[in-house]
Amino acid sequence: MATVAHWIGYRGRPVEPTDNGRVHILDGHAERAGRLTDIGNARAFSSLVLRDRRVRRAELLYGTAAGRSRIVVVVINRPAIVGWVGEVWTAYLTARTQEGEQLWR
């Protein structure tokens, strides 16, 4: 699993998009093709963060709405020598914020 970039998430934790995550996003979300830089835009992570309902280490990062829709980036946090590191699982567009435990706004 290769890491294709290094970003800093909303809590100062490293967030690593991997080639596995990138392939998954491109395979499953045609709307993201050519727009992967949106995911790496740290400002896009800053509007709202919810905890995943089923996996406590997973977070849903809502980007700032640029129009009617906004990007959601799903990140799973795993322990590493340097502390917690986030790995991007997937990313997609949505127009609705789901209910959930709010971690940051």
Add this chain to the structure above:
Amino acid sequence: MALTLPQEEIVEPPVWPSMDDAALDTIRVDYNRKIDYLYVFLYGKPLPAVWDPRPDGNIWIGLRLVGDDDWVDEVVGIMVAHFRRHAVRELPRWGKVLTATGSARRESLRGMIADVAAMPVNDEAERDVLSAR
């Protein structure tokens, strides 16, 4: 003096494509074991979509994106998070969409689509919660 009544925004229900046997056979099902996400692409391939969550928070329907930031109510896909960890435990029949073939696959897909189509949108769930108070 004429009065104008306040207009309520009407949320149109999503429109599902009609699925005969031939259409069901073209559906593509993708499962990513690492992240436990399942995708059902109703038109045989991923189409640009805006994903609308159902109330349980693990299931989304993809609405066809027709511009950079505009979409229509036509459903083009289903996305299920935590498919094996949660969804199949709640609805064991959904597991067959990955394993069944032929008529059994068609039947399992038809059932899954019907299950998701019957789920209320979040707005309806929120209204239900409010009216119960």
